[in-house]
Amino acid sequence: MASQIIESHHAGTEVIKGDAICRKKTIELLEELGLPKGLLPLEDIQEFGYNRATVSCGWFKARRRWSTLSKQTVSYAAEVTAFAEKGKLKKITGVKTKELMLWLSVVEVYVPDASPEKVTFKTGTGLSDTFDATAFALGE
16 A cells, blocks of 8 residues: 555655665655654665655655654554655554554654644554654664
8 A cells, every 4th residue: 555655646756765865864854844853763774755746745665664662662664655744744654553552553643833842643543642752862
């Protein structure tokens, strides 16, 4: 399904390959959107694509799946897609979060205007959790 989203918005998309430049472009995009720079896994990225012309569809492909532990457990597939807008990633594919011992697909991640120090993960079931944005900061 993620590949279908990519294909439907591929015309006019900037596609970049190579770990170092993909990492840089991913961080730049997250900063531009007002999202924490460590929100997505930033190692072994093979491809990064972003289309500013068509509702900001973006994706990245990594060599492997990722799991992170911060204040919650998040699992990232090797391919993640989303539609991006200021302070928000929506219609996400490839990201799951653990809620009460169940893995649920994340459909939206956003930083509320009223609380820019918080990040909210919303699942397809309507459940959501809000965490400190510092949990997703890069260790610079």
